[in-house]
Structures are given as structure tokens and as C-alpha cells.
Amino acid sequence: MSGLQVLISGASVAGPALAFFLARAGAKVTIVEKAPSLRTGGQNVDIRGVGLKVVRRMGLEAAVLNRATQEEGVAFVDASNRRRAEFPVDPTGQNLSMTAEIEIMRGDLAKLFYDATCDDVKYVFGNSIESMVETDEKVNVLFKHGLKQQFDLVFAADGLGSPTRALIFGHDKQKSPIKSLGQYVAWFTIPRQESDGRWARWYNAPGRRLILLRPDTKAEASQQITRASLWICSDSARLQGYSKLSIAEQKAVMHDLFVDAGWEASRVLAGMDSADDFYMQEVAQVKMDECWSRGRMAVLGDAAYCPSPISGMGTTVAVVGAYLLAGEIARSPNDPLAAFASYERLMRPFVTKAQKLIPGAPQLANPETAWGIWLMYSILGIVSWTTRLQAFLGRFAGPPVDAIVLPDYEAELSGNR
Ligand SMILES: Cc1cc2nc3c(=O)[nH]c(=O)nc-3n(C[C@H](O)[C@H](O)[C@H](O)COP(=O)(O)OP(=O)(O)OC[C@H]3O[C@@H](n4cnc5c(N)ncnc54)[C@H](O)[C@@H]3O)c2cc1C
Numbered sequence: 344m345s346g347l348q349v350l351i352s353g354a355s356v357a358g359p360a361l362a363f364f365l366a367r368a369g370a371k372v373t374i375v376e377k378a379p380s381l382r383t384g385g386q387n388v389d390i391r392g393v394g395l396k397v398v399r400r401m402g403l404e405a406a407v408l409n410r411a412t413q414e415e416g417v418a419f420v421d422a423s424n425r426r427r428a429e430f431p432v433d434p435t436g437q438n439l440s441m442t443a444e445i446e447i448m449r450g451d452l453a454k455l456f457y458d459a460t461c462d463d464v465k466y467v468f469g470n471s472i473e474s475m476v477e478t479d480e481k482v483n484v485l486f487k488h489g490l491k492q493q494f495d496l497v498f499a500a501d502g503l504g505s506p507t508r509a510l511i512f513g514h515d516k517q518k519s520p521i522k523s524l525g526q527y528v529a530w531f532t533i534p535r536q537e538s539d540g541r542w543a544r545w546y547n548a549p550g551r552r553l554i555l556l557r558p559d560t561k562a563e564a565s566q567q568i569t570r571a572s573l574w575i576c577s578d579s580a581r582l583q584g585y586s587k588l589s590i591a592e593q594k595a596v597m598h599d600l601f602v603d604a605g606w607e608a609s610r611v612l613a614g615m616d617s618a619d620d621f622y623m624q625e626v627a628q629v630k631m632d633e634c635w636s637r638g639r640m641a642v643l644g645d646a647a648y649c650p651s652p653i654s655g656m657g658t659t660v661a662v663v664g665a666y667l668l669a670g671e672i673a674r675s676p677n678d679p680l681a682a683f684a685s686y687e688r689l690m691r692p693f694v695t696k697a698q699k700l701i702p703g704a705p706q707l708a709n710p711e712t713a714w715g716i717w718l719m720y721s722i723l724g725i726v727s728w729t730t731r732l733q734a735f736l737g738r739f740a741g742p743p744v745d746a747i748v749l750p751d752y753e754a755e756l757s758g759n760r
Contacts, residue, residue, distance in 0.1 A: 344758060345369035346675035350494040352472055353501035354381060356388075356449070357644025357661035359456035359464070361498060363401055364413055364669030369758040373494075374460075375486065375499070379469040381457050383450030384620035385530050386557050386570040387412055387543075390445050390452075392745040397666045400753075403455055410451045413560045417543040417674050422605040424538065428723035448559060448570065448718040450620075452658065462751025466639060468697030468705070472507055474495075477638045496672070496679060497640045500665075504586060505646035511637050524651060526551075526576045526626035526705045527585060529597050535567040538607075547716045548604035551576035551709040552610055571611050573597050574626070576709050585623055593623045626651050626705060628698055630746060635690075637681035643668055648694040656697040664690055665749065669754030693747040 347370040351358045354376035362372045388397060390407060398404050416431035457466070467486075476483045481493040499507035502519060508514065535558075543557040553574040559566075575582070581596050588596065594615055601608050615621060629649040635642050644661035651657070667689050671682040701707070710716045 344673055346371060347496065347672075347676060349373070349496045349498070350375065350472075350482075350492075351498045352376075353499070353505075353506040353644070353646070354378075354457065354466060354468070355453050355500070355502065355644075356456065356499070356666050357646070358500035358656055359453070359460050360397070360401070360662045360665035361500060361643060361669055362464045363456065363460050364491065364752075364756050365672065366460060367758070368673040368687075368756045370672075372460075372463070372467045373471050375467045375472060377469070377471045381453060382620075382622070383454060384532070385449030386555070386572055386619075387414065387446040388449045388452060389578045389655045390447065390662070391655070391659050393747055393749055394662050395445060396749055397662045400666065401456075401459065402502065402557055405451070405460060406455050407445065407447055410447050410455065412446045412448060412558070412620060413541070414446060414543055414558060415541045417467040417545055419420045419545050419547075419723055420606070421546075421720065422548075423478060424606065427728040429542075430727055432629045449658070471501075472510060475640070476511055477611075477640065482639050485570045496638065498662075498668075499646045500644045501630060502645045503624060503649045505642065508642050508646045511642065512631075512633060512638045518529070520629050521625070521627045522630050523625055523627045524653070524700075524705055525578060525584045525707060526574060526653075526709070527623065528572055528574045528626055528652060529593065529615070529621060530570070530572045531615050531625040532568040532616035532623040533571045533611060533618065534611070535559075539569045546604075546606045547709060547714050547719070548606070549711065549716065550604075550610070551706065551711055552601060552604050553709055554606065554608060556599070556607070556611070566601040571614060572633040573601055573611070573615070574705075574709065575600055576706050582625075590621055590623075594621060597623070624652075626653060630698070633685050634683075636680075639679050641668065641679075641683050641686070648690075648698070650694070651700070654697060658693060660697045663693065663749070666749065666752070667683075670750060670756060673752060673755035673758070689747070689750070692732060696746045741743045 349365055349370045349372045351374045354374045358374050366372050396406050400470045418426045419428040421427055471487045473485045473487045482497045485491050499505050501507050540560055541558050546554045555572045557570045559568050559570050596614050628651050635647050643664045671685040675682040710719055
């Protein structure tokens with residue numbers, strides 16, 4: 344596949360992972376990213392089971408382990424910051440734990456993938472695809488800033504709301520594959536304070552609101568930051584229109600919705616107002632009825648099959664999809680249709696399992712009333728003290744982290760080495 348010209352839209356996790364394997368096999372890869380520089384925001388993402396195997400095949404396992412968060416667990420706290428239930432990290436993987444065995448800050452993972460690819464892959468920040476026309480041999484791409492260029496293959500790895508997916512499949516609002524779960528989340532960093540410790544703290548407020556503070560134990564000591572997120576289940580029109588708002592307007596909406604949440608809300612909101620890494624997203628899944636490719640163009644990662652942040656599987660699914668897609672292209676470099684069909688045949692069953700959520704999620708973990716929160720914390724308090732019950736629940740509650748056997752593409756993907 345030497346010399347194959349490839350364009351990928353999105354420089355987060357799925358895009359650079361695909362670029363890594365394609366460049367290693369000899370392709371000439373360009374990644375276009377809308378943001379002016381690499382986005383380093385977000386909280387912990389989990390890399391589990393087969394996801395870690397892919398990272399190992401990238402030669403990045405040690406680097407990921409070195410950057411793993413070392414969060415000690417998740418504590419449910421009430422408005423007085425009293426711990427009502429605690430779930431420590433479980434290194435055995437047997438018990439119910441809310442911190443996966445390997446968690447890394449999303450920004451750290453994106454940076455690792457970027458560093459591993461930037462010598463072999465051309466990154467173009469602050470630009471995006473405006474339009475595409477496919478011919479028999481190529482895809483003619485017009486970029487937002489006016490440049491026109493031809494590519495052999497184009498991939499959409501630009502997340503849940505993927506504008507490139509819409510260009511490929513001609514989706515309008517009615518045909519959108521985004522299935523909302525009725526929840527919205529904003530991620531950002533705030534100044535760290537002593538009470539943040541090494542545990543994540545989970546605080547529910549009435550009105551299906553959640554504030555989650557997670558320590559960034561690997562951040563430079565001088566940075567002194569804590570990763571904050573605000574979650575709210577609501578069908579408010581202001582939230583539904585979030586993607587049309589500026590960052591300042593999105594912050595204002597979240598501010599209004601959380602101003603009376605109690606606990607450490609005022610400190611978190613003050614931090615949010617001055618955060619420069621604020622990122623807001625609908626909690627949703629992407630379920631495409633049609634296939635994941637059209638001609639010489641295909642989708643991957645959240646753009647194709649987002650399982651939602653509450654599944655804990657988004658990053659694992661993204662890196663596994665990138666590996667399979669690259670491997671199948673390397674096996675059939677002159678037949679993209681066959682490569683894309685194999686990628687989808689291998690990946691679909693895994694995605695179906697990864698997208699299965701606990702019934703009632705996310706509303707179940709975000710009660711409407713103070714009484715509902717009291718009840719949930721009481722139940723969690725009992726569970727957290729009962730090791731056997733945790734082990735029992737852990738057998739059912741864990742995501743399907745090994746529900747796919749990875750093909751060995753070593754021969755095909757080592758073309759450039
Ligand atoms: C800033 C940020 C913070 C996140 N924080 C968390 C978190 O705390 N917990 C969690 O579970 N998941 C988080 N996610 C989502 C998580 O990264 C994904 O679920 C998963 O890793 C799969 O990644 P992806 O590369 O498919 O998509 P994403 O990570 O969503 O990345 C998509 C990329 O495409 C870029 N993009 C968007 N539109 C265009 C365009 N028109 N042209 C070019 N580029 C475009 C975006 O800027 C982004 O860099 C976050 C995503 C982002 C972008």
C-alpha cells in the first residue's frame with residue numbers, strides 16, 4: 344500500500360490510532376483537525392481488554408501504564424462532603440469498581456498518539472473538510488480554507504457529531520444516527536484544592552444533576568489541577584441546542600443549571616468560567632443503520648459507533664476499530680470496498696455488545712429528588728461494604744472488554760519498517 348494517499352478528519356483517539364497503523368504500512372496520511380491545536384481536555388478514559396492489546400501493538404503500553412491516573416477509587420459524597428459509599432480500585436478486576444484497571448486522561452492519550460505519529464503523519468490544525476466529490480479513482484476534497492486536494496481514501500474520525508459523516512452519507516437532522524440518552528456533559532479543569540485528594544468524588548444534586556471531580560495525579564505538580572465534569576439529564580431546549588452555542592454561551596447555560604446545586608458547585612463553576620479547555624457534549628450513542636462506508640470513504644470511532652461516555656467503552660472501541668480498519672486496508676490495499684466490508688463484519692458484533700447499557704441508564708444514577716438520592720446512596724453504601732455482593736455484581740456489570748478476537752496483521756502492517 345506504499346504511497347496510498349489517506350485523509351483522516353479528527354485528531355483525538357480514533358484518527359491518530361488509524362494513522363499510526365496506516366503510516367506504518369506505508370500510506371501517506373494527513374489528519375485534519377478543526378481545533379487550532381491538539382485538544383488535551385477531558386477526564387479519565389478507560390482502556391480495557393482488547394483495547395490494551397491494540398495499544399501494546401502500537402508499542403505504547405508502557406507509556407500508557409506510566410500515564411495511568413492512579414485514582415484510588417470513587418467516593419459518593421453528600422452536600423456536606425460526607426462519604427456515603429466508596430468503591431476503591433479493584434486490581435483483581437473481580438469486584439464492582441468504578442475506576443477501570445487502566446485509566447488515563449483523555450488528553451494524555453491523545454498526546455501519546457500524536458507524539459507517536461507526528462513524524463510520519465501530516466497534521467493540519469484549524470481546518471476541516473468543506474466538501475468531497477468521489478470519482479472512480481479518487482476523492483476530491485475541498486478544505487474550509489480553500490485548498491483542494493485528491494486522496495485515495497477518506498475517513499471520518501471526528502466524533503459524535505461528525506460533520507464528515509454527514510458529508511459522506513448526506514445525513515440531515517431526520518436521518519441523524521445520533522441516539523440521545525437525554526443527558527449532557529461538560530468537561531474542564533479547575534484549580535486543585537487539598538480536599539480533592541486521590542479519590543474521585545461523585546456528588547448528585549436534585550434535578551438529575553451530577554458533579555464529578557477526579558484527581559489528575561499525573562499532572563505536573565506546578566499545574567495543581569482537578570478534572571471536573573458536570574452532567575445533567577434534561578430535555579431543556581437550551582441544552583438541546585448546545586452545539587449551536589459558543590463556548591461562552593455553553594458555559595452560561597451550565598452555570599445557570601448548576602448554580603444552586605450545593606456542595607462545591609460555586610468553586611467548580613468559578614473554575615469553569617475561567618477554564619480554557621471546556622468541552623461540552625450530548626451523552627448519546629451513534630447507531631448507523633446503513634453500512635459504515637461509502638465508496639472510498641468510511642467512518643470509525645465515535646463518529647461511527649459511539650457507545651457513549653457512560654459505557655466506559657468509547658476509547659477501547661475506537662482503538663480496536665482503528666486497528667481492524669487499518670489491518671483490512673493493508674490486506675486489500677487495491678480493493679477498499681472489500682476492506683471496508685471485512686472491517687465492518689469483524690467490528691459490528693463487538694460494537695453491539697459495547698453499546699448495551701445497564702437498563703435505566705443514565706437516569707437511574709441521577710435521581711430527580713433528594714429522597715431518590717438518599718435512597719441511591721443508601722443502597723450504594725450497603726453494596727460498598729459487602730465485598731461478596733460486589734464480586735457478584737462485578738460479574739454482570741463489567742463491559743464486554745474481550746468480546747472480540749483481534750486478527751494478527753503484523754505482516755501486512757509492517758510494510759514501512
Ligand atoms: C476534548 C474532549 C474531551 C473528552 N473527554 C472525555 C471524557 O472525559 N470521558 C470520556 O469517556 N470521553 C471523553 N471524550 C470522548 C472520547 O475521546 C471518545 O469517546 C473516544 O476516545 C473515541 O474518540 P474519537 O477519536 O472517535 O472521537 P473524539 O474524541 O470525540 O474526537 C473527535 C475529534 O474530531 C475533531 N473534530 C470535530 N469536528 C471536526 C471537523 N469538522 N473537522 C476536523 N476535526 C473535527 C474534534 O475536535 C476532536 O478532536 C472526549 C472527547 C473530546 C474531544
